[in-house]
Amino acid sequence: MAELGRAALVISLGLAAYALAAGGYAAATGRRRLSDSARNALVGCFLSTVVAAAVLASALARHDFSFVYVAQHTNRTLPTMYALSAFWGGQEGSLLLWLLILTGYSALAILVNRKLHRDLIAWVVPVLGGTATFFAFVLVVIASPFNTQTAPIDGDGLTPSLQNPYMVAHPPMLYLGYVGLAVPFAFAAGAMLSGRTDERWIVATRRWTLAAWMFLGFGQLLGAHWAYTEVGWGGYYAWDPVENAALMPWLAATAFLHSVMIQERKGMLKVWNMVLVALAFELSVFGTFLTRSGVVNSIHSFAQSSIGGWFLAFVVISSIFSLTLILWRLPLLKARTKLESAISREAAFLYNNLLLVALCLTILWGVVFPILTQLVEGESRTMGRPYFDFFLRAFGLPLLLLMGIGPLIAWRKASVRSLVRTLAWPIAFSVAVGITLLALGAGASKPGLIAYTFSGFVLATIAVELVRGTRATGSLFVLVSRNRRRYGGYIVHAAVVLAAIGIAGSSAYSTTHEVRLVPGQSTKIAGYRLTYEQTDPIVGDPNRTGDYAVLNVKGPWSGTLRTGVVTYTGFQETDEDVGIKTDWLRAQDLYVIANFTNGTNAVYFKILVKPLINLLWIGGIVFVLGSLVALWPDAREQRRLATRFAAAQA
C-alpha cells in the first residue's frame, strides 16, 4: 500500500511542476489550451494528494507498523481518534496535510474563478503550482511518510501532550489558516504578473483571506486552550516562538483585511496591500520553518529535522520574487487619490495598520533575535516575556482604543466637533467604567485598568453604532444583512474586547497559592476552601498509568476536583492533568496542579484563581460567529459585481 502512497506523491509532484512550468509558459504566451491543461494539472494534483493522504490515514487506522511513520507516532493502545490525529503529529504527516490543504484550496479557488478572471487565473495557476511543487518535492525527496520497514510488534506511541482533544482540531485549523494565505498571495502575484492590478484580485480573494484569517485566529485560540488545560503551568500563551509563528501572519492578515477596504473605497494603498499579502504568506511559511527546523527552542517543536534549510530557501526565494514583482509593477500600483484628512475612517485604518504591523515586526524581531545572536555571537540569547509584554501593551492598548474610535469616524473627513459629539456617550461610559473599577480596587494593575476602560469604550461604540444604524434603517436585521462585512467586523471587535478583558483579568488580577498537603488537610484561596481527601490511582487503562489527587472544594464553586500526574505507555516523561473548575457567574477558573512526592502521602499543590479567563474562550466563539457573518455571501454584492463585470465586457 505504501507503493500507492509513494506513486501518488510522485504524481502530485509531477502535476504541480507541470502547473508551474506549463502554466507560466501559457500565461506568458497567452495559450488558452495549455493554460487550461495547467489548471487541470493543479486540480489533478489535489486528487492525487487525496489518494496519498487516504493511504496514510488508512495505515494509521490499521496500526500498520510497516510504515515507519505509523510506527514512530502511534502504538496499539492509542485510541483511534488519536491514532488518526497522528497524521499531523509528526513532520512527514504535517507536510502532507500542508500539501493536501494547499492543493484543495488551489483547485477550489481556480475552479470558482476560472470564467470570471481567465487572464488572472492563467497567472495564479503557476504561482500556486510553484508553492505546491516545493511541498511535494520535500515530501517525495526529503521527508516521505511512506518509508517502510519490517513491521515491529508495537509502535513508539504519540507524544503524550498531543493526546488531547484540542490537538485533534488545533493543527488542522492552524494549517487551514496558514495555507489559506497562499490563495490571496497567488492572486496578488497573478495580478502583478498579468499587469491587471485592478480590484479583481481583491474581489476574488476577499472571502479566502477572511476564511484563512478566521481559521488561523480560531486555531490559535484552540492552541491556547490546549496549553491552558494540558501543559499545566497555569497560562495559555507564553510568547513561545512557535506560538508567535502563528500570531505574526494573523496580525499581517488583520492589517490587510482593514487596509484592503481603503483600496476598495479610495483606490489607495495598493502597494501597501501587496506588501501585506506577501508578508502574511511569507510569515506563514516562516512559521512552518520555525516549527519544523528546530532552530529555536520551543515546547511545540514536536518534529525537528534537516528540512529547515529547504524552508528557509523557499522563504528567501519567494520573498525576493514578491519584492521584485512589487518593484516592477510600482507604476501600476500608484494611488489615484490622497488621504483627505487625518481625522477620517481611512486615517484610523491607516493608524491601525501601522500599529498592527509594528506589533508584528517587533514580535518577529523577538523570534529571530536568538537565531541572529547564535549566528553572530555563537551564543543564543532570547527575548523574554517582559519584551513581548511591553510591546503588546505599547501597541495593543492604542489598537484597542482605535477599534472604538474607527467605526465612529466618517469616511473622507470628520470635523473635531462631529467627532466629539459622536464619541461623547462612549467616552462617558468608559470613564464611568474606569471610576467604578477604581472604586472596586482594580487600580492595583494600571495596564489592567486601562484595558478595562478601553474595552468599555469599544463596547459602548459598538452599541452606539448598532442603535444609530438600527434607527436609520428601521431594523437591526436589515442593518446587519445589508452590510455583513461591517457588522460582522463589529462582532469580531466585540470578540477581541471579550478576549482583552479575559487576558487582563486572568493576568493582572489572578491569585496564586502553593501549598503542601496530606490527606485531610485544607487550604484557603480567594474565597475557596480546598480539602485534600485522597489519592486515586488510574486502574485498567492500557494507555496510561498515574495518580490523581481528589480535592473537596467549597466556595464560589463547590464539588469534587481531580488533578493528577499521568505517564503514557511507551513514554518516560510525566504529564500533568490539571484540575479546572469554572465559576460561570464570574467567568473565573479554579485551577489546580498537583505534584506528588515520592515515598510520602503528601502532595504539593499549585492553586490559581483566574478571574474572567473564560471570557477569552467565549470571545473565541464570538470571533468565529462574527467572521461567519462577514463571510456569508451577499446577493446584493454579487449583483453589483456582476453589473460591474458585465459593464466591462459589454
Next chain:
Amino acid sequence: MTWAWIVLGAVLAGGAVLGVALPFLRDPRPADDTIGAPSPREARRLALAEERDRALAALKELEFDHRTGKITDEDYRGLVSPLRQSAATALRALDAEMRETAAMDLPPPVPEPTPPPDEGTPPTPAPVPEPYPPPDEGTPPQAPDPEPEARRGQTLV
C-alpha cells in the same frame, strides 16, 4: 498485493495524463487558442465601472454617516457636492465609453429613403441605463435636506 497497488498507481498516473491532455483532446484544432485577456477598451471600461462603484459607494457612505450622526450638517453639505460631481462624472464617462463601443460594434448604417412627414414613427431613443444600485444600507443618495438637523432630531433623538 503489491502489484495491485502498483496497478492502482498506474491508473492514477494515466488519469493524470488524461486530465492534463483533455483540453487538447477536446479541442484539437481551435479557431482561437488565446487566453482572451481583456482588451484595452475592456480594461478601461472595468476601471470606469470600478470608479463608478467607488463614487456611488462613497455617496452612500456619506448619506449613512449623516443619518447616523457621524457628520454634522455643515460637513455633509461641504462633502456631498464634490462626491455627487465625481459620481456623475464617473457615470457619464462609463456611459460615453459604452455608447462609443456600441457605435463601433454597429454595422455601418444603410441609407434609407426619408419617410414622408405623416408616415413612420420617430426613432425610439436608446434606453438610458438605470442608476447603479447603492452597495449597501439600501438608501439611495438623496438631495441635501434643507433642514436636516431638525429632521434628524425628530427621527433619531
